[in-house]
Amino acid sequence: MAEFSKELIRALANGSKEAYEEIKNLPLALRMAIGVEVDKLKREENIVPMDGGAGFSIYEQKKSNYVDDDAVRESMQRMMDIRKENEERAEKAREEFIKEQTRHAVERARSGLTRNDRLPR
Structure with a gap:
């Protein structure tokens, strides 16, 4: 020491x-x-x-006592915008999936085939 x-x-x-x-x-x-x-x-x-x-x-x-409030606000706004865009993209993908599954079910029904969830075991 x-x-x-x-x-x-x-x-x-x-x-x-x-x-x-x-x-x-x-x-x-x-x-x-x-x-x-x-x-x-x-x-x-x-x-x-x-x-x-x-x-x-x-x-x-x-x-450090310095905090840039404007930078914090802008960063939070960017994160909220990104989250909103991701949620919108996920919702659009879900809707497209449902439309595609419905289209397949209608085509199978028109051709006289059973539904996928009712296949014989």
């Missing part, structure tokens, strides 16, 4: 934003190790940060 500056750990434990700015671009694993040291110091010395513990976390994963 790496050794960290005691002043940096103490400043982070006390909620220093300047100290946080120094470490925020470090790799996540290193920030987590620093966070463990900060938590240990807080427990040992009963330190309550100046900001009351709110604000920032040392080993918190950075989150």
